[in-house]
Amino acid sequence: MVLYAKIPNGPLENKWRNYQITSQLINPANKKKLNVIVVGSGLAGAGAAATLAELGYDVKCFCYQDSARRAHSVAAQGGINAAKNYQHDGDSVWRMFYDTLKGGDFRSREANVYRLAELSAPLIDHYVQQGVPFAREYGGVLVNRSFGGVHVQRTFYARGQTGQQLLLAAYSQLYKMKRAKKVQMFPRHEMLDLVVIEGKAKGIVVRDLTTGELKRFAADAVVLATGGYSRVFRLSTLAIGCNGSAIWKAHKRGAFFAAPSFTQIHPTALPQTSEAQSKLTLMSESLRNDGRIWVPKKKDDDRNANAIPEEERDYYLERRYPSFGNLAPRDIASRAAKERIDAGYGVGRLKNAVYLDFKHAIERFGIEIIKDRYGNLFKMYKKITGVDAYEEPMQISPAAHFSMGGLWVDYELMTTIPGLYAIGECNFSDHGANRLGANSLLQASIDGYFVLPNTINNYLANALKEDHPTTEHPEFEKVEKEVAAQINKLLFIKGDKTVDHFHRELGKVMWQECTMSRNKEGLEKAISQIQKIKDAFWKEVNVTGGHHEMNTELEKALRLADFIELGLLMCTDALEREESCGAHFREEHQTSDGEALRHDEKYSYVSAWEYHNGNFKLHKETLEFANVQPTVRSYK
Amino acid sequence: MKVTFKIWRQENAKSNGGFQSYEVDGLTDDMSFLEALDHLNEILVGQNQKTIAYEYDCREGICGQCGVFINGRAHGPLDNITTCQLHMRSFTDGQTIVVEPWRAKAFPVIKDLVVDRSALDNIMEQGGYISAKTGTAPEANAILVGKDVADKAMDAAACIGCGACVASCKNASAALFTAAKINHMNSLPQGKQEAHRRVLEMSRQMELEGFGSCTFTGACEVECPEGISITNIAEMNARRAMAKWHNL
Amino acid sequence: MFLRKSIIALTGLFLCIFLIVHLSANIILLLPQETARGLYNAYATTLRESFLIKIVAYVLYLSIILHVIYAIQITFKNRRAKPKKYLENKLRQNSSWASQNMGLLGVAILLFLVVHLANFWARIKLGLGEGVRLDDNGHVDVYEVTYSLFQNSYYVFFYTVLMVPLGLHLHHGFKSAFMTLGFYHKKGLNILAKISLAYAGMMSIGFGIIPLMVYLK
Structure with missing residues (x-):
């Protein structure tokens, strides 16, 4: 099969306009007759559901949380980028396009990335209109700040709660359309499988998490907006409920999975302190503006941080990257930390952290300035760890964060299954091999508000001519039975280990072999270990409680079953890509001084994996760079 | 660290609930309160019992999904935090911790500590x-x-x-x-x-x-x-x- | 409910003003007996004979009735909103005792009011019970009624002690009435909290101390 990305003709700047001119439109009277299912209610899902409803489609929106407002977009702290050039500092759509493409180490499509930058400015207008209280100057205009990897100030923010404010805006629009009876909301409903009829996505099977009842929903198109899957590492910055099940089920029904192993590891999270830990809390990256990162020069140094004299500290980022120092990009900072920790210089209870020290900043600026800049973060740090970071350095550690990979989508955000769309973090489109800070809220919003509502019509215009799918179709029957069978199978294993036990096992393997630094041997070992975990899981897990009731243990088990398989694909993908690019660092492919070495001539493609009876088949979408010349990222 | 959890258990919205006590050992003070409950649930699975239902999602204090009444206070003994931000260091060894669902007519209990908001x-x-x-x-x-x-x-x-x-x-x-x-x-x-x-x-x-x-x-x-x-x-x-x- | 809440707040504030007037008159009781008797009785007579005061009196009765009835309604509605109580509820860690028990405090004040009206209003205005004599100036001798009542240690105790719930009720009620009516200025509310405390303290101590002083005279 040849992957056709449907990139429109014309120069880069005109592609999106050309697309809109030529795509098919639907008469408003006919839109009423079309049903769309949206799975997920984050920025992408809620934005899409609300906008599709405004356009006249009948929308059903599903989320596993108790309310649409909980979706994990809520947790993004930093901000959202837009090429407004309000700061008059030379920003433009082109520059933002280039920064994003370069940040992603030239492993994404030019046309998609350009569209992302192009639509960023109207998106800010849109959010302001919806009542997002962005930070303002005294004169009433919007404020910007800078973020990693760029030389301009283009990040808009609402305190440290930008994601929350954007999500609440999207959620409010969703409920506006619910009131207008154009959206039906299904909170506490989790999609368990996709129904494909005659090659087209026609519905889903969901489990009502309150009653355990399986329900079928048919639609003319299905949109997945289910977010990232970094919970495959178990310990991550993601919400506990975040999962990859919806996209994994879609993958097993025929949707290709692109670049699954591209995972961003965030350098400034709080370290794991015990086996029971469930979550790694993110500390804003802005801390690196004034904090200095170091580890002791002596291995297994058990002294208190303040007792270690200056000359016995190794400020390794400043040492290795003199020009960017503590502000090196996320992937580089994370990798450098892991290198020190693995070499035995880690600090903290589990020797898995590095110090982030504000001593010098406090000496230089005074405690009041530091309090003013980071007061809320220091407070949060104390809340979680009980330690006063004004007195002793913070302990931080890298943590799994964002999934650049996801379902393969074309320019229209449609997967390889006609009628199935993937938007937001659950697709692979704009970030390439590494995502720039403050670009995730942007991509989710653009996909949901601006792109999908303008591309789905191109497909639905033809769906009008077909019969509307109904849940009576035998395919629904079949899929529901398969789902029920899987649930029953899990409930009847009655082994002696908990779901969390297996999740911890999987997480350990994935974290060790498939994160910041990967190698052939390790990945091969990981694949066989995960295979063992999979076998053991299906023999030894114990899921208590029943099917027809609220059963959080069962929910976890279903999600983990998919994570295990996804883990296999991630390692397979990482193994296949014999180069280093962005977040994907293969130890075999580095320069003499330990930096990433890309092989453009061989690997300038998007890996898209097809599922076939438990095996994965690789398809390649070659990336063509007609407007920019891929360069080597250097932060020395 | 060892504590006794006294937790409201209720099968579903229609059934009557009641308190049950669980002695839990092997906790550490840097565990979060929800992780302590996770730990208890793993023990319950080991005994082939149904786990306790309680809500959470982000576990970093922003999604708003967690929330139970702990020792007579919403979100526990500290002011202005969420349940997921509460850590076991706020309790003492051997303490009894009473855990109840939010109580309000508009928030009916769905199961155990989960309410409909x-x-x-x-x-x-x-x-x-x-x-x-x-x-x-x-x-x-x-x-x-x-x-x-x-x-x-x-x-x-x-x-x-x-x-x-x-x-x-x-x-x-x-x-x-x-x-x-x-x-x-x-x-x-x-x-x-x-x-x-x-x-x-x-x-x-x-x-x-x-x-x-x-x-x-x-x-x-x-x-x-x-x-x-x-x-x-x-x-x-x-x-x-x-x-x-x-x-x- | 918003309207009813506002009426409770408005009537409450009106009663607050009434208490100030009432207390200022009561200060006369602290003067030497002969001066006090003349002044107090003259004041009482003036009030009784004024047409304006008559209207105010009816507003006062109505205020008390509305304040009580709506408070009862809202209290019951609020109880229905929380049908099941917590096994353990440490309210003192997040709020004042008075704010949590305005209903109970209200009942105590109502109890006081019933006795107080029976002691004075019923005797003087309705002519129930023992008759009231006139003083040397031909005014009804309200002073005598008061004075003799406060020679009874049980009454003194009752009149003094029940000023504590009044103070607590006023302390929370005064400030929150303003908030119910939409006063939300942050600094203003901080000042209001101080005024509220001062006012409640003054009323509670003022009303509470007078029977005691009269008794000890």
């Missing part, structure tokens, strides 16, 4: 938005918003919708939640067009959902993870009065 969504549905379609927005800087106005709107908009205000209020009033949303939107120029309608309809829905009236005990602002001030409720009352006057 969709009443809050219903309030939002009645005007907690600005009626502007995607694609209709003017240039963002065309309408100026003073820093003080934006900051004040943000103070109110920070609400995470956890329901601790309702849970801690003796009247189960949702006034703080409702007021925060109304004041956020009504104080911004973008929200002014439908300000009167918003305050009247949202406050009306709050009553219809079966929440009580505010008597300004102030418990809500102490338990609110975002520390949203009770003066918001007074402001809502003022806005409501103005809207009534306007509609005369």
